[in-house]
Every structure is written in C-alpha cells, then in structure tokens.
Amino acid sequence: MPELPEVEVTRLSFADRIAGARIESAAIGKPLRWPLGLAPAALQGRQVLRVRRRGKYLLLDLDHGLLLIHLGMSGSLAFADQLPAAGPHDHFELVTSQGRLRLHDPRRFGAVVWAESEADPVARKLLGHLGVEPLGPGFEPLAFWQALQARRSAIKQVLLAGDIVVGVGNIYASEALFAAGIAPTLSASGLSQVRAERLHGAIRSVLARALEQGGSTLKDFSSAEGKSGYFQLEAMVYDRAGLPCRACGATIQTLRQGQRSTFFCPDCQTS
DNA sequence: AGGGTGACCTGTCGGC
DNA sequence: TGCCGACAGGTCACCC
Numbered sequence: 001m002p003e004l005p006e007v008e009v010t011r012l013s014f015a016d017r018i019a020g021a022r023i024e025s026a027a028i029g030k031p032l033r034w035p036l037g038l039a040p041a042a043l044q045g046r047q048v049l050r051v052r053r054r055g056k057y058l059l060l061d062l063d064h065g066l067l068l069i070h071l072g073m074s075g076s077l078a079f080a081d082q083l084p085a086a087g088p089h090d091h092f093e094l095v096t097s098q099g100r101l102r103l104h105d106p107r108r109f110g111a112v113v114w115a116e117s118e119a120d121p122v123a124r125k126l127l128g129h130l131g132v133e134p135l136g137p138g139f140e141p142l143a144f145w146q147a148l149q150a151r152r153s154a155i156k157q158v159l160l161a162g163d164i165v166v167g168v169g170n171i172y173a174s175e176a177l178f179a180a181g182i183a184p185t186l187s188a189s190g191l192s193q194v195r196a197e198r199l200h201g202a203i204r205s206v207l208a209r210a211l212e213q214g215g216s217t218l219k220d221f222s223s224a225e226g227k228s229g230y231f232q233l234e235a236m237v238y239d240r241a242g243l244p245c246r247a248c249g250a251t252i253q254t255l256r257q258g259q260r261s262t263f264f265c266p267d268c269q270t271s
Numbered sequence: 272a273g274g275g276t277g278a279c280c281t282g283t284c285g286g287c
Numbered sequence: 288t289g290c291c292g293a294c295a296g297g298t299c300a301c302c303c
Contacts, residue, residue, distance in 0.1 A: 002296060033279075033299085056297075073297055074281080089281085107280050109297060125299095153274065161274095162298080169296055218296065219283090258275080261294080 002071040004134065004167025005210035006221055006229065007056050010071070013223035014079035014101070015051035021096035022047050023062075029091035032103075033072065033111040036092075037122060043067075043114070048096060055130045055166035065116050068126060072109030078102045079224040101224075131164040134203050135211075139165060145196035148188040155191065155199075156184035157258050168203060171216055171238045174263045176202040178237045183271045184262045185255070190271075209234075237263040 002010070026040035047063040058077075060067040069077070079101045086093065092103040092112045103112060115123035131147075132138040147164045148155070158164060159173040168176065177184050179202035182195055191199065215221060215229030218239070222228055232239070236246050240263060241254040250267040 006296075030280095033297095070297080072280095073295065075296095105280095106282065107295085107297095109279065151273080157274090160297085171296065216296075221296075259277090260297095 002056060002075065002215075002221065003169030003172050003210075004053075004056060004207055005172070005213075005231065006215035007058060007071060007167075008053055008211055009215045009223050009227075009229065010077050011051050011053050011058055013225045013227070014077065014099075018048050018060075018079060018096060018098055018101060019050050020047065021098035023094055023096050025095045027093045027095075028112075029086070030108060032091055032105065032108050033070070034113050036112055037114040043094070054127055055133075055162060056169070057127065059118075065114055066118070066123070068111070068113045068115060068123060069103065070111045070126075071103075072105060072107060072111070074107040074220075075103060075105035075110035076220070076222055077224045078104065078222075078226065080226075129163055130166045131162055132166070134165050134167050134207055139200065139204070141197040141200045142193075144200045145191065145193045148191055148196055151188040153188060154185050154257055155182060155188045156262050158188040159203075160258070160260070165203065167207065170260050171218075171232075171235070172203075172206050172210065174238045175235060176206045178263075178265060178269060179206055181269055183269045184257065184264050186271045237265060239263065 023043050023046045026043040028036060028040055049061040052059040058069040079099050081099050083100050083102055089106040090102055090104050094101040113122060151158045156173050159168045180199040182199060210231040213229055213231040214227055216232040217228040218232055237252050240252040243252050245252055245265040245268060248267050250265055252263055253266050255262050
C-alpha cells in the first residue's frame with residue numbers, strides 16, 4: 001500500500017501531534033518482518049522528539065535512539081487519544097502522553113525496529129543503500145541520467161529497486177513512466193539524456209500530485225488521522241488494464257516485470 | 272556489483 | 288457454496 005506519498009501523508013498526519021510525547025508503554029503483537037531489537041518495556045520513559053521520513057521508512061527520533069517504521073505492503077498507522085479495541089492485525093502500539101500510535105498490518109511485511117542511531121549497523125542495513133529523495137534537492141536530472149546509464153535492467157525495475165531514487169513503488173513507477181512517455185521495458189541505459197530528464201520531472205510531479213491528493217487508497221490505506229487518499233481516481237494507467245487510455249483512447253496494457261504488474265499505454269509510451 | 276528469483280504473510284477475488 | 292490459484296501498495300537474502 002504505501003509508497004512515498006502514502007508514507008509522507010502518514011507522517012504529516014501525526015508528526016506534530018506526537019512530537020514531545022513521553023512513551024508510557026509499548027506493546028507488540030505477532031512478529032513483523034524484523035524483530036524490534038529490544039524489549040518493548042525498554043521504550044518506557046523515552047521521549048519522541050520528532051518524526052522524519054527516509055524513502056518509505058518513518059523515523060521516530062527518541063531522546064535515546066530511534067524507531068524505524070516500515071509499512072510494508074499492507075501497513076497503516078493510526079494516532080489518536082483513544083483507539084478501538086486492538087484487532088488481530090494490530091501488531092505494535094505505543095501509548096504516549098499525547099496519544100496512542102498503532103500499527104495495523106495484515107500481511108506483516110512491515111516492521112518496527114529500534115536502533116541506537118542511524119550509524120547503528122541495524123539502521124545502516126535498512127537505510128544505507130537507499131537512493132536520493134525524489135522531492136529533495138539531491139535529485140538532479142543530470143545525475144539521474146548518469147546513474148541510469150550504468151543499469152541494463154528495464155527502467156521500471158530500476159525505479160522500483162530504490163537504490164538510485166527512493167519512494168517510487170509499483171503504482172507511481174507505472175504512472176511516472178506514462179507521464180514521461182517511456183515504455184516500462186526500455187533498458188535504463190537506453191534512455192537519452194532528454195528522456196531521463198523528462199522522467200525525472202515526471203517522478204517529481206506524480207509524487208507531488210499524489211501527496212496533494214492524500215496518497216492512493218486502493219484498498220484500505222488511510223493516514224494516521226484516518227483519512228483516505230484520492231490519487232487512485234486520477235491514475236492514468238495503474239489498475240486500468242483493458243480500459244481506454246485517458247490521453248489517446250488506446251487500450252491500456254499490462255505485463256509482468258519481476259513478478260509485479262506493470263500498466264502502460266502502448267501508444268503514449270515508446271521505447 | 273548487477274541482475275534474477277524465491278521468500279515472507281494474509282486477504283480477496285475470479286473461475287470452475 | 289466451496290475449493291484453488293492468482294494476485295495485492297515492499298524488499299531482503301540468496302544464487303549466478
């Protein structure tokens with residue numbers, strides 16, 4: 001569910017409200033992708049200083065150490081004074097002086113991991129190989145094109161890999177490639193500088209627009225305030241196989257790349 | 272080192 | 288109605 005826009009929408013929906021809170025207790029449910037790394041009781045008394053984001057990770061800076069939270073495929077956070085009784089898919093909860101933060105994650109591909117600092121080996125394993133932030137100043141057209149030159153895989157899969165630029169998942173990879181008019185199967189090294197720069201702009205504009213729309217709610221994503229996203233209503237290709245292209249009317253096609261579905265317009269996108 | 276594949280886990284949906 | 292396979296927003300460990 002969560003790509004960069006959904007993770008950032010989640011962050012924005014509770015960061016200010018939790019900042020400064022004191023952790024009163026922490027509880028874990030079924031195992032997530034990785035162990036927390038310490039006893040939940042050890043979080044008691046810690047203060048939440050702020051909430052940052054790196055790629056699709058949320059970083060809760062504490063007065064000692066930090067929590068790395070990943071929403072996986074099906075995760076979402078809720079933050080409120082009171083929450084409904086915990087269900088079978090609620091696997092992590094922090095009770096703080098300013099509200100309860102709860103992770104709901106049916107598939108349990110998500111994780112909550114404690115690290116001493118970002119230099120901690122645990123944090124480095126998860127964050128160390130990540131590419132640049134697409135909405136930040138470090139994402140530059142020329143460097144992006146140069147990085148793509150070194151990769152022979154299909155451009156769609158290079159975007160998903162996240163080691164050049166982070167945050168682009170399965171929905172927004174298809175959407176950005178459509179916006180740039182680039183076939184998803186084209187080798188990354190086959191992009192001209194002009195087309196790479198067009199893709200650079202498309203990634204930025206698609207992610208920024210999705211952020212404005214509160215992300216995409218395909219099934220059950222919601223922010224920590226419980227709000228749905230609306231970007232899926234304006235998707236040009238994602239989940240539109242067999243439907244007419246909104247730009248040219250051609251039939252949207254689908255294919256499998258690395259066991260993931262890709263959606264594209266055969267007329268608007270070229271090799 | 273880059274590239275390809277399987278693995279993790281649960282729910283839902285379409286087809287027979 | 289029931290069963291079974293395919294698929295779902297991610298990404299890591301493991302091969303070559």
